[in-house]
Amino acid sequence: MLRRIPSEALSHAGPEEQELRCKLLRGATIVFFSAGYPRKKFIYRKAAKMGVKAVIIDTPDSWAKSLVEEQVIAKFIPVDMGMDAESVFNSALAAIKELSADEATGPADGICTFLEQSLEMASRLAEATGLPGPKPEAVDIARNKHLTRKVMADAGLPSIANMLIENESQLEEAARKVGFPSVLKPVGGFASLGVQKVNNEAELLSVYREVVSVLRGLVVSEGSALRSSAAPDERTNGVDLDKVIDTTVMLEEYLDGDEVDIDIVMSNGEARYITVSDNGPTH
Ligand SMILES: Nc1ncnc2c1ncn2[C@@H]1O[C@H](COP(=O)(O)OP(=O)(O)O)[C@@H](O)[C@H]1O
Ligand SMILES: [Mg+2]
Structure with a gap:
């Protein structure tokens, strides 16, 4: 669904566009690559409140698997993160593709992560599935x-x-x-x-x-x-x-x-959201 909307309509600031974005998120299937710490639960709660069908990919013993029973997320996909990167990528990709046949989720509309060490993988998964996301080459530069x-x-x-x-x-x-x-x-x-x-x-x-x-x-x-x-x-x-x-x-x-x-969210080469925070003097 998100794929069919022109990106200009999605990126303009303003109350109508914001309403459109919220509407689009309702019922969208968003894959989170790795769950983050348990303290991140509020993000999944917020996503659920916005009508997002969240899918979390993480280690089989992750705290986040119970979020399915709690009806916070739509699906938990266990992947052995101890494997080499290529095997993790292949397992995650296969599981994401299988979402299309899963009634609880339907096909993925987006793939994201908020863990810095998962950015490389998330960007590659988005690229492989044709979903929007930062280019893997850009992520590799930013992560090094x-x-x-x-x-x-x-x-x-x-x-x-x-x-x-x-x-x-x-x-x-x-x-x-x-x-x-x-x-x-x-x-x-x-x-x-x-x-x-x-x-x-x-x-x-x-x-x-x-x-x-x-x-x-x-x-x-x-x-x-x-x-x-x-x-x-x-x-x-x-x-x-x-x-x-x-x-x-x-x-x-x-x-x-x-x-x-200075944190900036870029989309199609333009800054969409910027925050500046004072961290005080370096030590
Ligand atoms: N060149 C530097 N000069 C002074 N302080 C630095 C420098 N590099 C890093 N620091 C201090 O160390 C902290 C962490 O370094 P940073 O490069 O931001 O790594 P990380 O990605 O782990 O946050 C910074 O927030 C800053 O306080
Ligand atoms: Mg830093």
């Missing part, structure tokens, strides 16, 4: 902090000194190129995970080792969530950690002063 800086610099936008670090032998060069104080961070991180300030060259090696070990201490349920796990044996889950966890980090210039978040 080093690539983001490179694309910005290539576009002639202001950026800061930075260097990708794939192993210890590159630390000296990074110190020379970036200087101190600087910030070491995983290129694929989120929620400030593993982000550390480095005050001088003497600290660099120990901070580097610490950040890499934090990254290795996490089990990636590929395509979905990162989880800490207690026992080292359990941690590996039979998975080759080096294949699953990106331990690539980058060093970049430390910026002091106030930090401001």
